[in-house]
Amino acid sequence: MTTLQPAQDPAFWEGRYQAGRTGWERGVPTPSFLRLLESPTAPAPGRMAVPGCGRGHDALSFAARGYEVTGFDFAPSAVTGARELAAAEGLAHLATFVEADMFAIAEQYVGTFDFVLERACFCAIAPVDRGRYVECVRALLRPGGRLVGSFFVGPAEGGPPFAASWEEIHATLAEWFDVEELGEPEEDSALDGADQFAILRMVR
Numbered sequence: 001m002t003t004l005q006p007a008q009d010p011a012f013w014e015g016r017y018q019a020g021r022t023g024w025e026r027g028v029p030t031p032s033f034l035r036l037l038e039s040p041t042a043p044a045p046g047r048m049a050v051p052g053c054g055r056g057h058d059a060l061s062f063a064a065r066g067y068e069v070t071g072f073d074f075a076p077s078a079v080t081g082a083r084e085l086a087a088a089e090g091l092a093h094l095a096t097f098v099e100a101d102m103f104a105i106a107e108q109y110v111g112t113f114d115f116v117l118e119r120a121c122f123c124a125i126a127p128v129d130r131g132r133y134v135e136c137v138r139a140l141l142r143p144g145g146r147l148v149g150s151f152f153v154g155p156a157e158g159g160p161p162f163a164a165s166w167e168e169i170h171a172t173l174a175e176w177f178d179v180e181e182l183g184e185p186e187e188d189s190a191l192d193g194a195d196q197f198a199i200l201r202m203v204r
Contacts, residue, residue: 008103008129010074017077024120024161025054029061030150032183032197033117037065043148043199046114049140051102052121056082056095062117063094070113071097072105103132106139113140118149119195122169123161130172138176138202147177147200153185154193166196176204 016022036042045066050059053071055078063069063086073079082097098105102121116137125133137147151169152161170179183197 008101010101013073013075014077017075022054024124025057027055027057029057030119030195032150032186032195033058033061033119033148036148036197036199037061043115043146047112048115048117049105049109049113050117051105051136052119052124053082053097054078054120056085056097058117058119059097060086060089060091060095063091064089067094067115069095069117070109071095072100072102073097074099074101103129103136106136110139111142114142114145116140116145116147118147118151120150120152120161122149123152123159123164125162126159127162127164134172134176141202143202145202146180147173147198147202149198149200150195151198152188152193153196154188161193163193166198169196173200176202178203 048062048067048069050069050071053059053073056071059069059071059082071082076099079097079099086092086095086097122133151166153164153166153169155163157163177200179198180201181199185194185196188195
């Protein structure tokens with residue numbers, strides 16, 4: 001019998017939500033995303049996928065600026081929370097949340113999105129499955145689409161979160177994506193590491 005990696009097992013993530021063990025959930029949008037949205041060079045709104053969306057705080061920050069957002073998460077509690085928050089903020093017309101396996105969504109949404117938003121999803125995936133993450137992101141994006149990320153980098157061991165340096169993350173993506181913008185790493189006390197902001201454009 002095959003043992004699922006945690007990121008492949010919906011019960012693992014739902015269990016974390018039920019137990020209140022969701023340290024990656026800040027309860028507010030990611031600061032680097034807010035700075036991007038408030039900058040004069042913010043990308044024009046388009047369709048955005050958010051794999052591992054959690055309770056939807058980041059997804060909704062983009063929906064509030066006119067992006068048409070679809071968030072995906074394994075955990076029913078996360079999806080329910082995101083839908084409730086979208087309704088409370090009057091953004092349900094721009095933000096849809098779907099309970100789904102991120103490794104399967106590309107089959108239904110091939111070439112659908114202008115953007116994929118990344119925060120604390122890459123680091124939840126075991127290193128052996130990082131190639132599958134890239135395949136999923138590439139399939140979701142339209143030609144020339146962008147991966148907008150706040151990638152966790154840090155000393156975590158065992159996982160999740162699974163440790164990765166920015167150099168390792170970039171190496172995983174470099175064959176298919178060019179870096180358009182790269183910020184300075186910022187402390188992430190929620191995950192005991194740092195976040196690396198980057199915008200990458202799909203070139204293949």
